[in-house]
Amino acid sequence: MKTYKKLFFDLKSFFLLWSTQSLSTLGSAMTNFALVVWSYQAKGSALTTALLSVCSYAPYVVMSIFAGACSDRWHKKTIMLASDTFAAFCTFMVLILLQSNRLEIWHLYILNALNGLMNTFQQPASDVAVSLLVPEKYYQKVSGMRTFSNSLNTVLTPVAATAILMFTNMQTVIVIDLITFAAAFCTLLFGIKIPQIHANDEQREGILQASKAGLQYLKKHRGILDLILFLAAINLTASMYNAALPALLLSLHAGGGNAYGLVNTVSGIAMLIGSIFVTLYPTPKSRVRVICNTLLLSMSTENFFLAFGKNLPIWCTGAVLGWISIPVMNANMDALFRSYIPLPIQGRVYAARNTLQFFTIPLGYVLGGFCIDKMFEPLMAQQTFGSILTTLFGTGKGSGAAFFLFLLGILGVITCLIFRHDANIWELENKTKPL
DSSP: OHHHHHHHHHTTTHHHHHHHHHHHHHHHHHHHHHHHHHHHHHHHHHHHHHHHHHHHHHHHHHHHHHHHHHHSSSSSHHHHHHHHHHHHHHHHHHHHHTTTTOOHHHHHHHHHHHHHHHHHHHHHHHHHHHHHSGGGGOOOOOOHHHHHHHHHHHHHHHHHHHHHHHSSSSSHHHHHHHHHHHHHHHHHHHHHHOOOOOOTTTGGGGGHHHHHHHHHHHHHHHHHHHHHHHHHHHHHHHHHHHHHHHHHHTTTTTTTTTHHHHHHHHHHHHHHHHHHHHHHHHHOOOHHHHHHHHHHHHHTHHHHHHHHSSHHHHHHHHHHHTTTTTTHHHHHHHHHHHHHSGGGGGHHHHHHHHHHHTTTTHHHHHHHHHHHIIIIIIHHHHHOSHHHHHHOOOOSSSSHHHHHHHHHHHHHHHHHHHHHHHHHHHHHHHOOOOO
């Protein structure tokens, strides 16, 4: 009991920030889910809906480096309050346009781009704020808790948003989003004090010059850079998987909308279990080994279960194996970064990381969709019954996606094995924090 009391005392400010921000994130995620449903019902186009995500990601990837410099120079609490307020204003504008029956898809593109721009500033400020509020010995537990809340939101968002839409309307979803924002805003404004890092000579540099600091740090510390490139390569494979999954499950006879929803739900539950495990588990002797092993487990299982599986139990088993270790990887990666990267430049380094690590995601979505529609589905349609490919991956629509997932599994395993032998990454096992 004394241990838990001390834990609560040490992390009191973090608990307040984490709980209210997680609630606000759930509200925002429900709004985004509802808007995706609205846009697809309005236009009936998957591309139109996908562009909503592209508009959010584009400013995030392009502007992250500059936002990181601002994050290190400005007060973290001010950045978070301003970014959240602007995002809430955009949500309120959606409510006004919807209520007046004037909402158009191009409105959402603009508002999503603005929200993405604000998130570019908010994300590194929030990451550094956690480092300022949490003693280093709790980094892994805190990372596990943040992963837990993200996983829980992944599970709850479609369920809660669908239920609200079924019994009320989209305006109700948006009002709930605004209420959760108000709770998080007031808690941060009045209940949490985030320490300020005193400015040094680097932080007095111009924005453009300071923006280069994150990239220069990564160039100098190749272990961190190679680890980020490892994640960028994994994100490319994972985003192609995300493009292939609905093409597979919604097309097969044993699949359909319910199967697609259940596989995603099982993935979220698996991540919840992994989050609880990493929160309670002690610090490992080798974080690098944990990162490499968990990613290898994920890449070497789910894609193959989906490619060769013919029924829902096999697909769900693959989902569990593919996602249960991801929170463990994320928590150890986050703890390693927080322990290794000096606080005064964490914002700039995190921002550079966001640009390098996440630019492959929209690329993977486009590449995955193109490969399935233009290459693999036509290829499988040309195969004769009883050929090697039809025997392995079946016939008809969805067989091309199965073949593509098989190749993604091979690509993922090769990626893990290549980076596992990267000497620069293993040098991070040195416990000495660089200056």
